[in-house]
Amino acid sequence: MRKLISSAIVFLFLIVPFGLTAQRYNDGLIDKTIAIIGNEAIFLSQLEAEVQMMQANGYLSDRNTRCMVLENMLVQNLFLTQARLDSLVVKEDNVTMELEQRMAQVVSNLGGEKEAEEYFRRPLHELEKDWRDVLRNQSLIQQKQQEIASKAGSATPTDVVKFYNRIDKDSLPIISTQYKLSQIVLYPDKEKAKLAVKERLLALRERIINGERFATLATLYSEDPGSAGRGGELRKASKSIYWPQFSDAAMSLKNGQVSQIVETPDGFHIIQMIEKDGDMFNARHILIKPTYGSEDRTAAFKKLDSIRTEILKDSLKFDMAARIYSEDPMSAVAGGLMADEMSGSTYFEKDVLKPMDYSIIKDMKVGDVSEPFESTDNEGRNGHTIYKIIKLEEIVPSHVADIEKDFELIQRIANQDLQVKAIDNFVNEKISTTYIKIDDMFKQCDWERSGWIK
Numbered sequence: 122m123r124k125l126i127s128s129a130i131v132f133l134f135l136i137v138p139f140g141l142t143a144q145r146y147n148d149g150l151i152d153k154t155i156a157i158i159g160n161e162a163i164f165l166s167q168l169e170a171e172v173q174m175m176q177a178n179g180y181l182s183d184r185n186t187r188c189m190v191l192e193n194m195l196v197q198n199l200f201l202t203q204a205r206l207d208s209l210v211v212k213e214d215n216v217t218m219e220l221e222q223r224m225a226q227v228v229s230n231l232g233g234e235k236e237a238e239e240y241f242r243r244p245l246h247e248l249e250k251d252w253r254d255v256l257r258n259q260s261l262i263q264q265k266q267q268e269i270a271s272k273a274g275s276a277t278p279t280d281v282v283k284f285y286n287r288i289d290k291d292s293l294p295i296i297s298t299q300y301k302l303s304q305i306v307l308y309p310d311k312e313k314a315k316l317a318v319k320e321r322l323l324a325l326r327e328r329i330i331n332g333e334r335f336a337t338l339a340t341l342y343s344e345d346p347g348s349a350g351r352g353g354e355l356r357k358a359s360k361s362i363y364w365p366q367f368s369d370a371a372m373s374l375k376n377g378q379v380s381q382i383v384e385t386p387d388g389f390h391i392i393q394m395i396e397k398d399g400d401m402f403n404a405r406h407i408l409i410k411p412t413y414g415s416e417d418r419t420a421a422f423k424k425l426d427s428i429r430t431e432i433l434k435d436s437l438k439f440d441m442a443a444r445i446y447s448e449d450p451m452s453a454v455a456g457g458l459m460a461d462e463m464s465g466s467t468y469f470e471k472d473v474l475k476p477m478d479y480s481i482i483k484d485m486k487v488g489d490v491s492e493p494f495e496s497t498d499n500e501g502r503n504g505h506t507i508y509k510i511i512k513l514e515e516i517v518p519s520h521v522a523d524i525e526k527d528f529e530l531i532q533r534i535a536n537q538d539l540q541v542k543a544i545d546n547f548v549n550e551k552i553s554t555t556y557i558k559i560d561d562m563f564k565q566c567d568w569e570r571s572g573w574i575k
Contacts, residue, residue, distance in 0.1 A: 155560040156191065158198045168194070177227055177240060188566035191559075195573065197262050199551040204261035212264075216256045223256075224249060225359035225400065233357055234399045266544060273543035276535035284535040285524045293522040294530075299468040300482060301515035303439055303457035305428060306449035306498075307421040307508045314411035318389045321409055322382050326391050329379055335393045335405050344388065345408040353393075353405035360400050371404050372397065413506050418495065421508035425493035429510050432490055439490065439512045449498070449507075457512070462499065468517060478511065485513045 156163040171190050180186075224245075231237045238245055276284060325342060329335050339353025348355055360368035364385040374380055374394035383390045388410035395403040428446055431437040443457025452459050460467050471479055477496040485491065491511045498507050522530055552572040559573055568574075 153560070155563065156195060157556070157558045158195055159202050159555050159557075161198050161202065163191070163194050163198070173241070174227070177230055179230070185567070188563060188568070191563060191566070192568055192570070192573070195557070195559075196548055196570075197259075199548060199555065200262040200265045201258055202555075203547075203551070204265040207265070207268075209261050209264050211257045211260045213257075216253060216260055219256050220249065220253050222361065223252060225361040228399075228401060229357075229359045229362065233401055269543050269547050270540035273536075273539040276532055276539060278532075281528065281532045281535050282524065284538065285531050290521065293534075296517070296520055296522055296527060296530075297470040297472070298519045299470055299517040300474065300513065301467055301517075302459045302469065302478075302482065303443060303512040303514055304449065304452055304459055304509050305425065305439075305443050305447045305457055306452070307425060307446075308448050309413035309417035309421065309506055309508070311411065311505075314413050315389070318409050318411050319382055322389055322391050322407065325407060326379060326382075329391075329393070335379065335407075339405055339407045342409065343407040344410050345406065348406065353407055354395065355404055355406065357396070357398065357401050357403040360402060367392070367406075368402075371402055374404075411505065418508065422493040425508060425510050429490055429493070449509075458514070468515075482511060482513050485511075487513055487516055489513050 152164055152166045154162045155165050155168060168187060168191055171194070172187060175186070175190075228234055228237045228245075231240050234245055237248075241248055321342075325338050329338060334352075336352025336354070340349055343349040343353050345353070360372055363371070364387070366383055366385050367390060370380050370383045371392050371394060374392065376394050376396055378394055380390075380392040383392060388408050390406045390408050393405045395405065424446075428437070428442050432439050432442055440456025440458075443453055443455075447453040447457055451462075458467055459469070461469065461473070474482075475496055477494065481491050481494055489512070491513075493508060493510055496507055496509055498505050517526065520526065522534075524531055548570065549572070552570065557573060557575060564574065
């Protein structure tokens with residue numbers, strides 16, 4: 122299906138909508154109006170600013186890129202004009218959040234605020250103002266697109282069947298093998314493990330305070346593989362990429378100062394500030410994660426094995442055992458049935474499952490209950506240790522999406538098709554009824570849509 126709207130940033134300015142004009146920008150270089158659409162004009166400087174932003178984020182650009190960006194700017198102007206006519210209101214909270222994320226990303230990619238200003242040859246406060254205007258326009262554009270898409274309605278079951286019958290089956294997605302699983306989970310003694318980690322970090326912090334080098338101890342003891350080899354150094358980056366607990370603690374430090382113990386979903390840290398630059402900083406840290414002794418594993422495996430024995434003897438149903446014994450609150454209330462936290466689906470593809478879980482179920486048959494094994498939960502980036510048994514409820518073999526097995530998926534695709542057509546019709550109608558003039562320097566563009574050149 123055609124990708125109608127890209128995420129390209131559009132820089133919009135109001136000017137007199139008559140003729141193609143020129144002006145100076147960027148140290149005296151000649152700027153010019155490259156397109157007029159309705160009462161709006163698009164400058165060459167606006168196009169180049171978007172291309173420059175793409176390059177700052179690692180995208181390569183050429184003439185075709187400029188054609189693509191210009192067409193997206195033209196399309197978005199159609200939505201923006203209609204949004205203003207409809208008196209839609211900017212969602213300022215969303216604009217502020219998006220602006221902060223984009224500023225942080227660009228500054229991080231370019232290595233700092235000073236480097237960003239040198240790259241764009243403008244102060245950050247000016248860039249921030251311009252980008253806020255851009256994002257305010259995007260807020261209106263997105264609202265208009267969503268409004269048009271919502272008016273497209275939803276496909277009825279009959280519509281879904283008709284859509285499925287006429288669609289090219291080669292365009293349907295291939296569904297990987299899926300597994301439906303239930304689990305009974307036991308946790309180790311977390312408080313005991315946390316206390317042990319804190320004692321280790323307190324001892325390391327005292328050694329640093331007494332004169333030992335933070336970098337040396339980080340190399341020896343930190344469990345962060347990405348930074349331990351550099352003496353714990355994280356390198357300069359925006360505070361927004363870290364857990365809030367971590368960045369707040371780091372930003373409160375003076376250069377060279379060492380923090381108290383900081384807990385994040387990744388584990389426990391002590392931090393030494395190297396330097397701060399606005400909302401960016403470079404610091405060292407030592408990360409230590411809670412570990413659990415063999416006694417935890419032995420006790421959990423013994424209890425799980427006992428539960429499994431009762432299930433296999435059929436004196437206790439798996440779902441009832443999960444409700445009684447499982448310490449995972451999400452699955453316990455559902456009789457142990459596992460569900461994806463994002464989608465709510467109870468079917469998991471191989472790539473979504475944790476490697477430890479898949480290594481256990483790959484040789485199981487439907488109805489089998491596994492031996493106790495060690496896995497991880499969903500906390501932190503790498504998860505924390507848990508112990509469990511799994512029941513394999515169902516296997517759905519890999520297949521092309523099918524109306525009987527995957528009706529909900531086919532319905533979503535049919536709904537998307539309705540929305541795409543509604544947006545397509547809106548854009549094509551506006552192209553035909555809107556005054557559009559594009560500079561000859563773009564006449565060789567291979568436009569995705571027809572009607573731009575009149």
